[in-house]
Amino acid sequence: MPGAKSPPAGVRTGVRVVVAGERYTGKSSLIAAAASESFPESVPHVLPPTRLPADFFPDRVPITIIDTSGLEIKGRLIEELKRADAVVLTYACDQPQTLGRLCSFWLEELRRLQVKAPVVVVGCKLDLRDENEPVSLEHLMGPIMQRYREIETCIECSAVTLMQVPDAFYFAQRAVLHPTTPLFDQESQSLRPRCVRALRRIFILCDRDMDGTLNDEELNEFQVKCFNAPLQPEELIGVRRVVQEKKKDGVNDLGLTFEGFLYLHSLFIEKSRPETTWTVLRKFGYNDDLKLRDDFLPVPVKRAPDQSIELAPEAVDFLRRMFQLLDVDNHGALHSAELDELFSTAPENPLSQDPFKNAAERTSQGHLTLKGFLSEWALMTLLNPKDSLANLLYLGYGGNPSSAFRVTRKRTVDRKKQQTERNVFRCLVLGPDNSGKSALLNSFLGRSFLSNYDLTSGERYAANTIDQLGGTKKTLILQEIPEDGVKQFFSSKESLAACDVAIFVHDGSDELSWKKSTELLVEVTRQGEESGFGIPCLLVAAKDDLDPYHMAVQDSVKVCQELGVQAPIRVSMKLGEVNNLFHRILIAAECPHLNIPETQTGKRRKNFRKLINHSLLFMSVGAAVAFVGVAAFRAYAARKNTSS
Incomplete structure (x- = not known):
């Protein structure tokens, strides 16, 4: 697997390099010599922006070089540093104090300004250094690079002799197009976990016979895909020999193992050839964050606000098979280690992160059931279909990516047809604090009632499947909106468009809770009338185990008659009396033309x-x-x- 020249990296159209450092260290001469390929007899104090054309370096990406004065960091220099893709910091080889200032001032200032661009340190005026005082660059810069990890590399050059002048900007460009930091941890001298995960997926995709190794044929197919040239027989022997000398388990009788595959990439990076690994990653669709690029994720983007995206049946079947494959003990649930193994080819385990990690049914031991697994994936698809598709591909989904989803029909059309074809429904759970919303979500997930009340901060989701007559299953997603988050949620006129139904929860024993809940109902009704995205609404009187607020019963009859909705559904999560609530929510969602409240103004309109x-x-x-x-x-x- 030789490090052939890489194709154009990613979708970058240019690299912006800012050259900074002390005055009279040779910044302008370095830039002029690189651009003209000759030593300039005289150069301005500060050069205008200088462009190195696309064909200057193998990656064929043009470079724009910004010269600076070397005075204190302020104004325009700060702006340029923050816009930089890479920073070249210079010192003069014949002036040791300039290297000291590089550490005590320039590198510290870059950190203070939170400049995230990679840094290349360049020693200029090498021809003026005293030949009687030899200096080891590794000995000189080693401690500095240990302290400042943002430094990608260090070189010394001479504009007079043109020695390594282009290299200063080649290394700067390479640090941008092929950064080492995302791939390799210099302290541990090992590949970073996300890089290992990406390479694992690539290895599995190339291992067509699934025997855990890349044989000569598979290795050559990989080589042609990434570098457009096969390996000669003697090169294949050479690759195996190099790996076997340093990594005995990197090669076996069948071919190159995953450990050997990783070792080769570590070797390239250690030998300052990260472009080889980046070429492989980019051929398989990865961006600089080691995630799949958007052009590898054909997610439908043109859809109306009241349309949603669901997983297609073939994608659901794939996920079910993957679950069963990992459930080796056939207990119908995956524990955390099995889930991590499932996502070992993804950048991270998405189901261990918010809002998914606590959003579905689990066993008493905390293991994720198949229902919970598919429900969390339905939630991921609803909220972020691009992430959902990416994770499908990380897991090895081999179907057509553009067919992994289905876009639902507009809800306004469903209302006219008085039926829906959706399989996943989104329900807003609204109401004042301490009304019982969180207990309702916990009950939906089969969790025990908790007497201690913890105020929900931020939005929370609960997803589960509901069995229907005839054996069909639908997924219901409850989205709890805390009282202080209602205003922000409804700040958009299209906020209701993405929802199928809303429930308004109030504490049946509390007068203020009832009033706040009805105010929310009226507000949602008005918003639906103004936007044209009115949705079915249900009232829920929670805490039915407490003495009821009697006026709420009378008021509810009046409110329900005025708005044209059903009477409140009385429930007690403490007693486990849910009054068939979740099926009733689903029925309301499946009948988009019913239970839509109307104000008098709306009726007149x-x-x-x-x-x-x-x-x-x-x-x-x-x-x-x-x-x-x-x-x-x-x-x-x-x-x-x-x-x-």
């Missing part, structure tokens, strides 16, 4: 529109009748004239 439509229809019919009458009269007149 609706009746007015009907009246206008009827009037227009009457006028259209009248005009059509008149037109037919005129046409008939003209035909009659024409026949009469002809006969006479």
